Amino acid sequence: MHNQTKNKMLAILSVTLGLLIVSVPMSAHHGTNISYDHNRPITFKATVTEFRYTNPHCQIYFDVKDDKGDVEHWSGELTSPYNLTRGGWPMSRSVKELPPGTPITITVFFKMRICSMSLIVALVLTFSSSTIAQRGQRAGTARANAASSALPFDPHDLSGVWNRSAGDRGMSARPGQNVPPMTPEGQEKFNASRPGYGPRAVPPATGNDIVGDCNPQGLPRILFFPRPFEFIQTNGRLLQFFQWHRVLREIWTDGRELPKDPKDLDYLPRWYGYSAGKWEGDTFVVNSFDFDERTWLDQYGYPHSNAMRLQERYRRVDHDTLELKITVDDPKTYTKPWVSETKMFKLEPKYELLEEICAPVDEVDEFNKRVRNPAGGVSNK
Numbered sequence: 001m002h003n004q005t006k007n008k009m010l011a012i013l014s015v016t017l018g019l020l021i022v023s024v025p026m027s028a029h030h031g032t033n034i035s036y037d038h039n040r041p042i043t044f045k046a047t048v049t050e051f052r053y054t055n056p057h058c059q060i061y062f063d064v065k066d067d068k069g070d071v072e073h074w075s076g077e078l079t080s081p082y083n084l085t086r087g088g089w090p091m092s093r094s095v096k097e098l099p100p101g102t103p104i105t106i107t108v109f110f111k112m113r114i115c116s117m118s119l120i121v122a123l124v125l126t127f128s129s130s131t132i133a134q135r136g137q138r139a140g141t142a143r144a145n146a147a148s149s150a151l152p153f154d155p156h157d158l159s160g161v162w163n164r165s166a167g168d169r170g171m172s173a174r175p176g177q178n179v180p181p182m183t184p185e186g187q188e189k190f191n192a193s194r195p196g197y198g199p200r201a202v203p204p205a206t207g208n209d210i211v212g213d214c215n216p217q218g219l220p221r222i223l224f225f226p227r228p229f230e231f232i233q234t235n236g237r238l239l240q241f242f243q244w245h246r247v248l249r250e251i252w253t254d255g256r257e258l259p260k261d262p263k264d265l266d267y268l269p270r271w272y273g274y275s276a277g278k279w280e281g282d283t284f285v286v287n288s289f290d291f292d293e294r295t296w297l298d299q300y301g302y303p304h305s306n307a308m309r310l311q312e313r314y315r316r317v318d319h320d321t322l323e324l325k326i327t328v329d330d331p332k333t334y335t336k337p338w339v340s341e342t343k344m345f346k347l348e349p350k351y352e353l354l355e356e357i358c359a360p361v362d363e364v365d366e367f368n369k370r371v372r373n374p375a376g377g378v379s380n381k
Contacts, residue, residue: 041107046074048102053091056080056358057367062104077367082227082243082356145320153319155282158238161351162322163228167343170224170298171326175199179302179338186303186333193301200301205368205376209301210294212368214358216271218295219288219310220326222247223343230353238277238284243353251275251286262290262306269306271295286312297328297338305332320347 046062058078063071078084081091172178175198182190196204196212204212211217217225225244232239236254241247249272256276259265265274273288288310297304308330315323326340373379 043105043107046104046106048098048104049073049100051094051098053081053084053094054362055356056363058084058094060098062106064106080356082354085354149318149320151319153316155316156279156284157233158231158284158314158316158322159233161228161230161348161353162345163348163351164224164226165321165344165346167341168224169197169226170300171220171302171328171338171340173341175298175300178341180334180336182334183332185305186330189303189333190301193296193303195296195299195301198300203376203378205373205378209296209299211299212372214360214363216245216247216295218271218292219249219273220312220328220340221296221298222272223312223324223326224298227356228348228351228353241353243356245357246355247272249275251277253277258287258289265290269293273310282315284314286310286314288312303333304328304330307332321345322347 044064046064048060048062050059050061052059052061058081059075060078061073061075064074065071084090084094168174192208194200194202194207195209196202196207211221216222222242222244223229227242227244229243230241232241236252238251238253240249240251242249252275255278258274258276262269262274267290269290269292271292274290275286275288277284277286279285289308291304291306291308291310293304293306293308295304296302308328311327311329313325313327317323322345324343324345326343328334328338328340330338
């Protein structure tokens with residue numbers, strides 16, 4: 001952020017370069033979107049001064065002239081490099097298309113709480129000529145995917161990179177649906193959670209989601225996050241390697257059963273639990289326990305206790321499709337087991353996992369202080 005002149009923090013709805021017409025939507029992993037009034041957009045011209053392609057949010061800096069013709073320095077936050085790359089905007093393109101001096105058109109949303117502005121919601125990045133080519137490419141890709149799905153496969157081979165293709169970012173199809181009754185203890189913990197998503201969402205600066213400070217998401221929440229993971233099958237173990245935070249999870253396949261009591265492990269509770277898996281027909285069943293109860297089941301603030309036992313049931317439907325159902329059994333929190341909606345994943349055979357780390361030096365020291373907290377009406381001390 002520039003400190004020598006008046007700064008504005010903003011939520012960009014779109015950045016338009018010439019005939020750019022295709023948007024790349026943003027879904028921040030801590031839900032800052034809730035902090036803005038989407039009914040009050042304004043649009044104006046600006047000039048790029050710098051574009052930073054950094055994790056977990058890209059940043060854009062630009063100059064704006066006020067009514068008197070004086071220049072003000074503005075700054076804004078975009079979605080992640082991963083999402084921009086998937087939308088056809090890799091780092092090389094940002095260097096080429098957004099050098100200092102590039103004229104852009106900005107649409108912003110006012111903050112809900114105070115009159116300054118913050119956070120980028122979407123970025124319009126694709127030239128019209130590129131759009132035509134991409135539409136043709138998508139049709140061709142659909143035909144290729146159909147042919148690939150029909151290829152022969154080993155239902156007991158889960159190896160490869162998988163990306164979620166269907167299902168909500170929570171246990172159920174939408175928050176509040178098919179949630180088992182809670183125990184008094186569970187209800188108390190649920191009432192105390194203040195998520196940045198869903199019908200109970202609050203501005204993240206005033207919430208208590210530990211993920212907003214780059215803490216681990218835990219299970220099953222990381223399975224719902226829209227990032228790929230890779231299954232690596234080895235002798236005696238199935239490794240689940242998540243792109244987000246570079247999490248490496250071990251699922252033991254050497255025939256062991258989970259101990260009856262987590263205390264038998266004689267170790268601290270784990271962010272991602274202790275897991276053992278086995279085949280039941282063509283379904284790979286993973287049982288896990290010994291979870292750190294500071295995580296939530298999903299982004300909507302549903303809690304669990306240290307008594308939670310988790311079961312995942314993976315089934316390879318065809319060459320390119322993986323199906324997952326999750327059951328949460330936590331008698332301290334819910335009066336009966338909670339079975340998730342079915343989550344679907346697609347194989348991405350040519351994709352290589354990126355390094356995508358939520359580093360506190362970038363997220364907490366930069367984004368939270370510069371964008372998230374002011375957007376939520378919280379001053380930095």
